[in-house]
Amino acid sequence: MNIADKLVREHRLSDTEYAELISNYEDKDLAKYLADEAVRIRKEIYGDAVYARGLIEFTNICKNDCLYCGIRKSNPNAERYRLTKKEILSCCDIGYQLGYRTFVLQGGEDGYYTDERLADIVRTIKTRYPDCALTLSVGERSFESYRLLREAGADRYLLRHETADAEHYRRLHPSEMSLENRMQCLRDLRTLGYQAGAGFMVGSPFQTMDCLAEDLVFLQEFQPEMVGIGPFIPHHDTEFAKEPAGSVELTLFLLSVIRIMLPHVLLPATTALGTLNPIGRERGMLAGANVVMPNLSPVENRKQYELYDNKICTGEEAAECRGCLANRMKSVGFTLVTDRGDYRS
Numbered sequence: 001m002n003i004a005d006k007l008v009r010e011h012r013l014s015d016t017e018y019a020e021l022i023s024n025y026e027d028k029d030l031a032k033y034l035a036d037e038a039v040r041i042r043k044e045i046y047g048d049a050v051y052a053r054g055l056i057e058f059t060n061i062c063k064n065d066c067l068y069c070g071i072r073k074s075n076p077n078a079e080r081y082r083l084t085k086k087e088i089l090s091c092c093d094i095g096y097q098l099g100y101r102t103f104v105l106q107g108g109e110d111g112y113y114t115d116e117r118l119a120d121i122v123r124t125i126k127t128r129y130p131d132c133a134l135t136l137s138v139g140e141r142s143f144e145s146y147r148l149l150r151e152a153g154a155d156r157y158l159l160r161h162e163t164a165d166a167e168h169y170r171r172l173h174p175s176e177m178s179l180e181n182r183m184q185c186l187r188d189l190r191t192l193g194y195q196a197g198a199g200f201m202v203g204s205p206f207q208t209m210d211c212l213a214e215d216l217v218f219l220q221e222f223q224p225e226m227v228g229i230g231p232f233i234p235h236h237d238t239e240f241a242k243e244p245a246g247s248v249e250l251t252l253f254l255l256s257v258i259r260i261m262l263p264h265v266l267l268p269a270t271t272a273l274g275t276l277n278p279i280g281r282e283r284g285m286l287a288g289a290n291v292v293m294p295n296l297s298p299v300e301n302r303k304q305y306e307l308y309d310n311k312i313c314t315g316e317e318a319a320e321c322r323g324c325l326a327n328r329m330k331s332v333g334f335t336l337v338t339d340r341g342d343y344r345s
C-alpha cells in the first residue's frame with residue numbers, strides 16, 4: 001500500500017514515512033488526492049462551516065528574542081504599543097456585534113500583563129460574553145499562571161511549538177529558550193483542561209523535511225485540538241531578513257496531511273498564508289482547513305504588530321475583514337458561521 005493511502009486509512013505514519021510523503025509535495029496528483037481526502041474528512045465532521053476567531057493583538061511588547069520575529073525585543077525599530085483593558089473590551093464589543101463568538105487575545109511576552117491583570121481581563125470578557133470562547137496566546141508562563149488564567153475563564157490556549165527538533169529549535173531561538181520548556185508548557189495547558197493549540201512555521205530557516213516529519217509525529221502523539229501552521233515570511237529587521245519565505249504549496253500539502261492525521265482538529269488558514277498568496281486562505285480551505293482568524297485589533301495598531309513583512313489586513317476595519325472573509329469562504333463553497341466553533345470529539 002502506498003504511503004498516502006496508508007495515512008488515509010490509518011491516520012498515522014512513522015517519521016520516515018512522513019518525510020518521504022512530504023518530500024513529494026510538488027507532485028500535483030498526490031497533493032490533489034490528499035486535499036480531496038482532507039476536505040472529505042473535514043466535511044464529515046464540520047460540514048461546510050468555517051469558524052471565525054476574532055484576533056486581538058493586544059501588546060507587541062515582548063521579552064523574548066526569537067530570531068524570526070519582527071517584534072523580538074532587540075528590534076529597536078518596532079514601535080511598541082499595549083492596549084488598555086478598555087480598548088480590548090471595545091474590540092470585543094465590535095467583534096461580538098459582527099458575529100464573533102471566539103476572541104483570541106494574542107500578544108508578546110509582556111511583563112506588564114501579570115497574572116492578576118490578565119486574569120481580570122479574562123474574567124471581564126467571560127462575564128460580558130458568557131456565550132463566547134476565550135483563547136489566550138501569550139507565550140510561555142508558569143503552571144500556576146496558566147492555572148489562574150484557566151480559573152478566570154480562559155477556554156483555549158495557542159502556543160506553537162515552532163519546531164519539534166531540539167537542534168532546529170536552538171537555531172531559531174536565543175539560548176534562554178528551550179524546546180523542553182515549550183513542550184512542558186503544552187503539557188501543562190493540557191493538564192489544566194485547556195483546548196490546546198500547537199503548530200509551526202513552514203520553511204523557517206534551517207528546516208529540513210526531517211524536521212517537518214518530527215513536527216508531524218509530535219502532533220500525532222500530542223493530539224492537539226488546534227494546529228496553527230503558516231509559511232515563514234522574513235521580516236526586514238531580523239537576521240533572517242534575506243532568507244527565502246516558506247512554500248505556499250508545501251503549507252497546503254501539510255494542511256491536508258494534518259487534517260487526515262487529526263480528523264477533528266481545528267485548523268486555521270493563516271494570515272501568513274494569505275499574505276504570500278492572494279487566495280491563500282481560500283486554498284487553505286480546499287486543503288482541509290476549517291478556521292480563519294480575522295483581525296479585530298484597532299486599525300491604528302495593526303501595522304505595529306508586524307511579525308513579518310507585508311502582513312495583510314493592516315489597513316482594514318474589523319467589519320471589512322469579517323465581510324471579506326465571508327465572501328472569500330463562500331467563493332470556495334464554505335460558510336463563515338457565527339459559532340464558538342468548539343472541538344468536536
Ligand code: 5AD
Binds near residue numbers: 162
Ligand atoms: N513568519 C511567519 N510566522 C511568524 N511567526 C513569528 N514570526 C514569523 C515570521 N517571520 C509566527 C510564530 C508564532 C506566531 C504567533 O507567529 O510561529 O508562534
Ligand code: FES
Binds near residue numbers: 313320322324325
Ligand atoms: Fe482582512 Fe480581507 S480578511 S480585508
